[in-house]
C-alpha cells in the first residue's frame with residue numbers, strides 16, 4: 579500500500595479519538611498554540627515525501643533540538659562527550675534533578691534536560707557563537723535556510739526557567755559545566771525555541787535513516803557509526819520515562835518535544851514527523867504516539 583493511503587487512513591482514525599492530553603503551558607508562549615493542529619510528513623529513502631494536515635506549518639521543536647545539538651557535538655568533539663554524559667535511560671521525567679545528586683553531576687543521557695545542558699556547555703566551549711553554529715547546521719541538514727529561533731519563546735522559557743537553572747547550577751557544583759551558567763541556559767533556551775515544520779524535521783532526520791548521509795547530495799554529515807549510536811540513544815532515551823512504552827507501541831527510534839512534535843526513524847527506510855500539541859502526562863504528544871503506532875502497524879515497518 580502507498581504511504582499516502584496509509585497516512586490518510588491514520589488521519590481518519592486518529593482525529594476522532596479524544597485527545598486526553600493538554601498543551602504545555604509551563605512555558606507561557608507555548609500555551610498559546612492551537613491545540614487542534616495535526617500534521618504528518620514522511621520521507622522515504624526511495625519515495626517522494628508525503629504529507630497530511632498541518633505538515634508545513636512551523637512549531638516549537640523544544641526537546642527535539644537535543645538531537646541536533648548532540649549530533650553537532652559528536653561531529654566536532656565526539657571523544658570528549660561520553661565522560662560527561664551517559665547513554666542509559668533515566669526512567670525519570672525530562673526535567674528531573676534526582677539522579678544527578680547520586681551520580682556526581684553526570685546526566686544519564688543527552689536527551690533529558692540535564693544531559694542537553696551539558697552538551698550545550700560542550701558546544702559553548704568549542705564555538706565562539708554556538709547559536710549561529712547550531713542554526714547553520716540545522717538549516718543545512720533540513721535544506722531550509724528560513725529556519726530560525728523564536729526569541730519570544732526563548733525569553734518566555736527563560737523567565738520561568740527555574741528548574742533548568744537548578745539543573746545547571748547543580749551540575750556546575752559537580753564541575754561538569756565549564757562555562758557561565760547563565761550563558762549556557764541562554765543557549766539552551768534558544769536551541770529549544772527553534773521552529774520547524776514536520777517536513778523540515780522529517781527531512782533533517784533522514785541522515786539517521788541514511789547512515790549519516792544527506793539525502794539529496796550524498797554528503798556524509800556524520801559517520802555511519804555515529805548515526806547508529808544516535809538511533810540507539812533515541813530508541814532507549816528519546817521519550818524520557820516513556821521510552822520503553824514508545825518502543826513497545828511504535829518500535830522505532832525517535833525524539834519528542836513539549837511543543838507536541840515527534841520525529842521517528844526507520845533506518846534504511848524512512849523518517850517521519852508528527853505534530854499534535856496536546857501532551858500526555860510524560861510530556862509526549864498524545865495523538866502523535868497514536869498516529870505512529872498505527873503507521874508501524876499498518877505498514878509492518880518497524881525495527882522489530
Ligand code: GLN
Pocket residue numbers: 639640641642672673691735742770834835836837861
Ligand atoms: N525547553 C523545554 C524544557 O527545558 C524542553 C522540554 C521538552 O521538550 N521535553 O523544559
